[in-house]
Amino acid sequence: MNLNLYGYQNQWIIVDMGMTFGHKLGIDLIVPSIRYLEGKNILGIVATHGHEDHIGAIPYLWEKVQCPIYATPFTSILIKRKLMEAYIDDSILHTLSLNARFDLGPFDIQLITMTHSILEPNALAIRTPKGNIFHTGDWKLDPNPLIGESTDWKAIESFAKEGILAVVSDSTNALEEGSTPSEMEARHEISHAIAGHKQTVAITCFASNVARLESIVHAAHEHGRKPVIVGRSLWKMLDAAQSSGYLKNLPAVYDEDDFNSIAPSERLVVCTGSQGEPRSALFKMATGQHPRVKLAFGDVVIFSSRVIPGNEIEVSKVRNHLSRLGVHIITPRGTSLHVSGHPSQDDLKELYKWLKPRICIPVHGEHRHMKAHARIAEELGVSYTFIPQNGQALSIKEDGVEVIEEFEAIPCAVDGNQVVPLNHQTFRDRHKLMMSGVVLASLWIDKKGELLEAYVDCMGVYEVDDGMFDRLEDAVFMCYEGLTMDGNIPSLTTIEEKVRALLRQEIMTYTGKKPVCVVHVMEDK
């Protein structure tokens, strides 16, 4: 997830505000910490492009920054939807033309068109009183992006001539040799993969890759098939693309209601679910749960997508469901059925040759990707590289980069309607509950110090035999008897502690686990 800040004399701009998916139970959606922004003068959010890891946190974090948002038309439509769903007035959203140049306080910002796996990826040429920054956003060098503009080399060249202090760039594929294949290669490979089948063919891809969708639609018509688009997010992306002027001449497409009326040999289903998401179209199709789209023995499913790390098991599950149906699966392994949207080593080299910055600050990648990126920049003669860590405030100067402040940038989970730091006690407590369950005991002691009632309830504790939970209540009575044998009535705290210790120990003996235990003691005085 991406959120970058540029500041000058306490005037700040935010570049991107992205989210990421959690891979732990109960943590679905993670957004960046914005504690650093508290009390700061924020001039605006500039979105480089419309991927979730660049704009997805806006609906969750915007309330806390309350500033204008700037984006090009396609990205703007995607953001607008998010604002509407979060009941945020979209008058704060400003739609920029491609190649726009505008001022935000001391920052003179120019959008420079790049290529990527989504429409309208922009680099930002940020001119500041202290020097020029080239913030790449996500990019690749695609000579043939199929739809949308090509890389604006003229603007890059002209900005480079002004002299670039620092490049802040995408490191995702810095460990990959060579250059990233063009989207055109995926188009050819998809057409090839669809050819020759006699039954239904389905293909799944990332919904946001509109060029890919167009390729699939073209391939369908090329092979005498009708493209049937299945899955809400594909339709949303198609609509966003057409609303912002793309895909005007797209051949006819069909929806799931048309599926049955098209002969199997004439269907090409395009569907969501490339990551094995259990609510996606493909998962429903693979498990026979889709109300309209049914796959049969001998059908074909093509994965035009990579597996995002952390999703391996989910993807494997959906593939096995397909296999059980007798569906033939075509994965992208060893082919160009999917091509990346990020620069490989030769692409990075190419860009650095044009930009010739003094400083390289790798971002967008894990540490080893950023390190490989820095090494490449160094090889290309960049005199200073700096691998930043989350939460570092850097001073960028002619002679290098200095860390001037470090703050704890703990990512936050979107938890219900709240944004909660991942290191919060709430999650630690839930973790304990998940590991061993919970016991609630309530004790009621009368004026004479006699224990009248003891209720014990367990949740998530394994009952090893039928009487175990009942015996816990008996044990509480016996424990209390022991405590009061000498006629004294212990303090509430002592009773609570002793009963808690007893219950945890008893359950430990039965099950080998010590659950969380809460004891309520009520005493009549």
Added chain:
Amino acid sequence: MNLNLYGYQNQWIIVDMGMTFGHKLGIDLIVPSIRYLEGKNILGIVATHGHEDHIGAIPYLWEKVQCPIYATPFTSILIKRKLMEAYIDDSILHTLSLNARFDLGPFDIQLITMTHSILEPNALAIRTPKGNIFHTGDWKLDPNPLIGESTDWKAIESFAKEGILAVVSDSTNALEEGSTPSEMEARHEISHAIAGHKQTVAITCFASNVARLESIVHAAHEHGRKPVIVGRSLWKMLDAAQSSGYLKNLPAVYDEDDFNSIAPSERLVVCTGSQGEPRSALFKMATGQHPRVKLAFGDVVIFSSRVIPGNEIEVSKVRNHLSRLGVHIITPRGTSLHVSGHPSQDDLKELYKWLKPRICIPVHGEHRHMKAHARIAEELGVSYTFIPQNGQALSIKEDGVEVIEEFEAIPCAVDGNQVVPLNHQTFRDRHKLMMSGVVLASLWIDKKGELLEAYVDCMGVYEVDDGMFDRLEDAVFMCYEGLTMDGNIPSLTTIEEKVRALLRQEIMTYTGKKPVCVVHVMEDK
């Protein structure tokens, strides 16, 4: 995880009793269901080899089957340790010689040596009154397994001549073209990767691959380095190998206490942790937590292992920690630094050419692997293939396979000291607790029907502001007041229900989440 049963006239043998790791929070270790075995006459467990997915469940499930265990020397040592740790008397463990042939009731069982990524992998030639079964266990065709015996082609040929009814075989790599490279290739590649470095080199691999360990030790000496073995499970495997007669001439090895006294250029650390396990040697080294073994800027870490699906994020984490230390990472991608232990398509073909069974029953793999395996067998002229599902009891006859019984084979988690089916209410409850936390409320009502006390405790519920939890107690009082406004005292059940609904709704309004809620009401009558 593997557990196969063969039965004839209610006499049963168990082939392997393996475990697997859970990838969900709170579920570490999963073992197969053995409910089907209840009340059955079990003659013994035969272990094909010593990998955890073939013997790891023995300590957890043996009590329920209480039968003899049969294994070859190396595997036997590994099982013996498990029995000791579980306080099971090891007199039930019978050590077999390689190539042993013995009877278990109606089953005449012959061990046939195969090759795999561990010592002493055995196929079972099972002669029964109804036909011969070749149960492969895990295998590859390695012409050069480096240590241990080679594939016993003579025994295979001779068994094939008797006529084989069915082959039950490993499907893991049935989607891989060609043949699986020999362990010898890994040996060469490791030697190559170690060469030329000037500082500490570390290498991580699966501890159970003793041939790999030997290769690394040899490579160390070849390059003038001293092999330093770090990690308990590597030492345990080395000890098991030497105790069963292997690695008698292994060159000198060192332990972590020697690390500091060896010059960096002369160290080759062999360590556990190839899967990024947080308690492993490599993880501790990567995070600077290892008490003795320290890595420095410019050191090298070689991964001589693949990433097991589900471990991608953990492996990525340890690699990023290493990257932060400035350690150079060498992964096996595109090399033979790791080679698989399972048969690729050409290996499967080779085996079927020799065995010529009537029936092929693919096991050990996901559905799409088993399906690819079946397809290969069919191509080779096997007249009948059957892809089994967990929980199916099959009747194997001359003319094919019939499902004669299906039972619910729900895998079980090892939870504390209990073995609990994964679909048990305990796990569903813990899942709910993890998603939203828990609220515990106790109410105390006196003889007049007055609410004297109300305690509310939240665990894993996010407190959106400082007073939220206190206000919940106030809300309970107000709720009770509302319930008793007309002078009636509602039933305990009604009070419980109303208070539970109130608390869940209140918390939902604050946090957007409805926690589990337990209410105890005590009434003085």
